[in-house]
Amino acid sequence: GAVVSQHPSWVICKSGTSVKIECRSLDFQATTMFWYRQFPKQSLMLMATSNEGSKATYEQGVEKDKFLINHASLTLSTLTVTSAHPEDSSFYICSASGQGAGRPKAFFGQGTRLTVV
Amino acid sequence: DAKTTQPTSMDCAEGRAANLPCNHSTISGNEYVYWYRQIHSQGPQYIIHGLKNNETNEMASLIITEDRKSSTLILPHATLRDTAVYYCIVSLNQAGTALIFGKGTTLSVSS
DSSP, rough: OOOEEEEEEEEEEEEOEEEEEEEESSSSOSSSEEEEEEEETTEEEEEEEEESSSSSOOOOOOOTTTTTEEETTTTTEEEOOOSGGGGOEEEEEEEEEESSSSSSSOEEEEOOEEEEE | OHHHHHOOOOEETTTTEEEEEETTTOTTEEOOOOOOOOESSOOOOHHHHHHHHSOOOSOOEEOOOOSSSEEEETTTOOOGGGEEEEEEEESSSSOOOOOOOOOOEEEEEOO
């Protein structure tokens, strides 16, 4: 079946640095990708929606200048957490949907555990 | 906001059927019912989805009431590896529509 690969699985960075997370659709073209954030013991919260070749749409309360999203191709979207701070520590998850997936649903990456120290 | 209501937690004995309910009384005519699960520290895994008819696949069965206001996910023979948070989501079947997660049901399967 369709697979979405997310990299890295975990990352530790120093406060003030930037971190890039990649999300790849391996066997289908993802016209749309979604980025979620999940804090401990909470549900997934949608951060933004990105369509290939256009600017991402951010949910209310999500800073677009802090969470930079690039969806330059139909198989790759990236989320860059700029000037990370400890409060940005979270589990970041991407999902992808699009044509050719075979079934009408979204596929999720395995998630990235970000720890800012 | 999520349009579904699920019990916070449920327990199930290994080998028995796990029946997870979900209420979605405000579901629109063209919205589907999706079920995903999330095992600790992993991304959500697709289980099954349906519109009106009951559905079955290798993982589970989905029973949707005739008025579509509620549904039940059935894991016919639960195993310890089925311990996870199960999310019931209603959404349009469009690639550009995000899945909005509620709090889900934490299913604990014990031996």
